[in-house]
Amino acid sequence: MSTQNTSTSPAAAKAKPAPRAKLMDTLELDTRLLGMIGAFILVTVVFNVLTDGRFLTPRNIFNLTIQTVSVAIMATGMVFVIVTRHIDLSVGALLATCSAVMAMMQTAWLPQLLGLPLGHPLIPWLAIAAGLVTGGLIGAFQGYLTGYLLIPAFIVTLGGLLVWRNAGWYLTNGQTIGPLDPTFQMFGGINGTLGEFWSWVIGIVATLAAMGALWAKRRDKIRHDFPVKPVWAEITLGAIIAAAIMGFIAILNSYEVPAARLRREFEARGEVMPEGYTAAYGLPISVLLLIIVAVVMTVVARKTRLGRYIFAAGGNPQAAELSGINTRMLTVKVFAIMGVLCAISAVVASARLTNHSNDIGTLDELRVIAAAVIGGTALAGGIGTIYGAILGALIMQSLQSGMAMVGVDAPLQNIVVGSVLVLAVLIDIIYRRRTGKG
Amino acid sequence: MQPLVEMRNISIAFGGVQAVDDVSIDLYPGEVVGLLGHNGAGKSTLIKILSGAYRADSGEILIDGKKVTINSPRDARAQNIETIHQTLALADNLPAPANLFLGRELRTMFGFLDDSRMESETRKIMARLNPNFKKVAEPVSALSGGQRQSVAIARAVYFNARILIMDEPTAALGVHETKMVADLIMELKAQGLGIFLISHDTREMMALCDRVSVMKNGQLVGTERVEDVTEDDILSMIIMGKKAEKAA
Numbered sequence: 001m002s003t004q005n006t007s008t009s010p011a012a013a014k015a016k017p018a019p020r021a022k023l024m025d026t027l028e029l030d031t032r033l034l035g036m037i038g039a040f041i042l043v044t045v046v047f048n049v050l051t052d053g054r055f056l057t058p059r060n061i062f063n064l065t066i067q068t069v070s071v072a073i074m075a076t077g078m079v080f081v082i083v084t085r086h087i088d089l090s091v092g093a094l095l096a097t098c099s100a101v102m103a104m105m106q107t108a109w110l111p112q113l114l115g116l117p118l119g120h121p122l123i124p125w126l127a128i129a130a131g132l133v134t135g136g137l138i139g140a141f142q143g144y145l146t147g148y149l150l151i152p153a154f155i156v157t158l159g160g161l162l163v164w165r166n167a168g169w170y171l172t173n174g175q176t177i178g179p180l181d182p183t184f185q186m187f188g189g190i191n192g193t194l195g196e197f198w199s200w201v202i203g204i205v206a207t208l209a210a211m212g213a214l215w216a217k218r219r220d221k222i223r224h225d226f227p228v229k230p231v232w233a234e235i236t237l238g239a240i241i242a243a244a245i246m247g248f249i250a251i252l253n254s255y256e257v258p259a260a261r262l263r264r265e266f267e268a269r270g271e272v273m274p275e276g277y278t279a280a281y282g283l284p285i286s287v288l289l290l291i292i293v294a295v296v297m298t299v300v301a302r303k304t305r306l307g308r309y310i311f312a313a314g315g316n317p318q319a320a321e322l323s324g325i326n327t328r329m330l331t332v333k334v335f336a337i338m339g340v341l342c343a344i345s346a347v348v349a350s351a352r353l354t355n356h357s358n359d360i361g362t363l364d365e366l367r368v369i370a371a372a373v374i375g376g377t378a379l380a381g382g383i384g385t386i387y388g389a390i391l392g393a394l395i396m397q398s399l400q401s402g403m404a405m406v407g408v409d410a411p412l413q414n415i416v417v418g419s420v421l422v423l424a425v426l427i428d429i430i431y432r433r434r435t436g437k438g
Numbered sequence: 439m440q441p442l443v444e445m446r447n448i449s450i451a452f453g454g455v456q457a458v459d460d461v462s463i464d465l466y467p468g469e470v471v472g473l474l475g476h477n478g479a480g481k482s483t484l485i486k487i488l489s490g491a492y493r494a495d496s497g498e499i500l501i502d503g504k505k506v507t508i509n510s511p512r513d514a515r516a517q518n519i520e521t522i523h524q525t526l527a528l529a530d531n532l533p534a535p536a537n538l539f540l541g542r543e544l545r546t547m548f549g550f551l552d553d554s555r556m557e558s559e560t561r562k563i564m565a566r567l568n569p570n571f572k573k574v575a576e577p578v579s580a581l582s583g584g585q586r587q588s589v590a591i592a593r594a595v596y597f598n599a600r601i602l603i604m605d606e607p608t609a610a611l612g613v614h615e616t617k618m619v620a621d622l623i624m625e626l627k628a629q630g631l632g633i634f635l636i637s638h639d640t641r642e643m644m645a646l647c648d649r650v651s652v653m654k655n656g657q658l659v660g661t662e663r664v665e666d667v668t669e670d671d672i673l674s675m676i677i678m679g680k681k682a683e684k685a686a
Contacts, residue, residue, distance in 0.1 A: 303550040315531035322527045323541035324512035382531035
C-alpha cells in the first residue's frame with residue numbers, strides 16, 4: 001500500500017492543479033481577484049466567529065459598506081496615479097479643503113452672497129459643484145507641477161498635504177461647520193438610503209446590465225471569430241454575478257430601521273405609525289455613488305484612449321511618448337481625476353459626519369494608498385485594477401472595524417493594519433514571480 | 439527623380455557634445471539607405487530627428503521636395519514616417535494589439551476602444567509577418583525577442599508608411615528571424631517605400647542596402663553606392679573616418 005502511495009502521489013500532485021487551472025481558464029476568472037475575495041471572506045468569517053456572529057449581521061455589513069465608501073472612491077483614482085508611476089500624498093488634505101469649500105458654500109457664502117435662504121433646494125447642488133471644481137483644479141495644478149515642471153509627485157503632494165489641509169483651516173477659521181444641508185446629508189450613508197423597493201429595482205437593473213454586458217461581449221467575440229467560453233461557463237459566471245448582486249441587496253434590505261426612529265418620522269409628519277409597521281434601510285446612496293464611480297472608472301481604464309494611455313505610460317513612458325502620447329498632459333488629467341474623486345469623497349465623508357471639521361480625512365492618504373496597493377496596484381507602474389482597489393479598501397475597513405468589535409487596543413489595530421499592508425505586497429510579489437505576470 | 443526625404447545640414451548638440459554636426463543625407467522611393475558607424479557616431483540621433491523624438495538645432499528636412507517641420511512623433515507619423523526603435527518602444531504590460539495601435543486606437547462609433555477589431559487586425563497582419571505568432575492576448579513582456587520585434591515591425595507596416603526607419607532591427611534576433619526581417623525589407627522596398635536602416639553588421643548592410651552613409655563623431659564621412667565599394671572600403675571609412683581611395 002505504502003509503496004503504491006509514494007509512487008502515485010508525485011504524479012497525482014502534479015496532475016491535480018491542472019484541471020483546476022483549466023476550470024479557471026474556462027471561466028476566464030482572474031486568480032488574483034479570487035485570491036483577494038478569498039482573503040476578504042477569510043477575514044469576515046474569522047471576525048464573525050470571534051464576535052459570536054455579530055460581524056456578519058445585516059446591520060454591521062451595512063455599516064461596513066458606508067464606512068468604506070469614502071476611501072474606496074479615492075482608491076479608484078489612486079490606481080491611475082500609481083499606475084502612471086506617481087503617488088498622491090495629499091488626498092486626505094484635498095478632501096478637507098473640498099469639504100471646507102462645500103460646508104462654507106452651504107452655510108455661509110450662498111446664503112450671504114447670493115441671498116439663497118438656508119434650505120433652498122439649489123444649495124446642496126451648487127455646493128457640490130463648487131467642491132468638484134475645487135478638487136479638479138487643485139488636482140490639475142498638482143498634475144501641472146508634476147508633469148510640466150517635473151517636480152516629483154512625492155514632493156508636490158507632500159507639500160500639498162500641508163498646504164491643502166491648512167488652506168481648509170483658513171476657509172473655516174478652524175471652526176467646525178454644521179449642521180450641513182439635509183439633502184446634502186443624504187450622501188452620507190444612514191441618512192440617505194433607497195428603501196426596500198428601489199434597492200430591489202437597482203439590484204435588478206444592475207443584474208440585467210451585467211448579463212447584457214456578458215452577452216454583448218460573447219456576441220462580439222463570435223462576430224470576430226474569436227474563441228468563446230462554453231455556454232455552461234457563461235451561465236455559471238452569470239449566475240454567480242446575479243447571486244452576488246441580489247444577495248448584497250437582500251442583506252441591506254434585511255437591515256430594518258429601528259421602530260423608535262420610524263415612529264419619530266411618522267410623528268414629524270403628524271401621523272401615527274400603524275401597528276406592526278416595519279421598513280428597511282436598503283442600499284445607501286453613498287454606496288450607489290461608489291458603484292457608479294467604480295463602473296465609470298473601470299470603463300475609463302479599459303475602454304477609453306485615456307485609460308489605455310495611462311497604462312501604456314505606466315508600462316513604458318518612453319514608448320508612450322514615441323507613440324505620440326502627450327504624457328505631460330496625461331499627468332495633469334490623472335491628478336485632476338484624483339482631485340475630483342477627493343471632492344466626491346468629501347461629500348460622502350462630511351455628509352456622514354453631518355458637519356465639516358478640520359481633521360476630516362486625516363491619514364486618508366495612507367488608507368487610500370494601502371487600499372490600492374493591497375488591491376494589486378504595482379508601485380513600479382503599469383499594473384492595477386479598479387475592482388482590486390475597492391476590494392483592498394473593503395479588506396482594510398473589515399480588519400479595522402472587526403478588531404474594534406473584538407475589542408483590540410487601538411495601537412494594536414494600527415500595528416496589525418500596517419503589517420497586513422506589508423504582508424499583502426510580499427504575497428503579491430511572490431505571486432507575480434510564480435506566475436510570471438508583471 | 440525627386441528624393442523622398444532630404445535632411446540638409448542637420449546639427450544637434452546635447453550639453454557641450456555635438457552629437458550630429460552638419461550632416462546631409464537623402465532617400466529615394468524604393469531605396470534602402472544604410473547608416474553605419476561606431477556607437478556614438480550619431481546615427482541614432484540623426485534618425486531620431488527625422489522620427490520626431492529630437493528637434494534639430496539647425497538644418498532642414500524636406501519630404502517630396504517640400505520643407506516640413508517635425509517637432510514630435512505625431513508630426514512624423516503625419517508625414518507617413520514610421521520608426522522601429524532600437525528599444526522597440528513597446529509597453530511591456532500591454533498585449534500586442536494595444537501596442538500595435540498605441541496612439542492610433544480603433545474606436546467604436548461611441549468613441550470607446552474597439553478591442554475586438556484591433557485584435558482581429560493584429561491577427562491578420564501578424565499572420566502575414568510572423569505566422570508563428572500566437573500570443574495575441576498576453577502582455578508583450580511574455581513574448582520572445584523575435585516576437586516582440588515583429589510587433590514593432592507590424593506597428594510600422596500596418597499604417598502604410600512611406601518612409602520607414604529601422605534602428606538595429608535584427609540586433610536581438612536569431613538567424614531565422616533575421617532572415618525574416620531581411621525578406622520583409624526587400625518586400626517593402628519593392629512596394630516603393632524608402633527605408634533608412636541602421637546596423638552594426640557591415641555584411642548585412644552590403645546585402646540589403648542600395649547606398650550606405652558612414653558617420654563618425656557626429657559627422658558624415660561619406661555616402662557610397664554599395665556596388666561601387668567593397669566591405670573593406672566601408673570598414674576603413676568607419677574606422678579611419680575618411681573616404682578610402684577607390685581601388686578600381
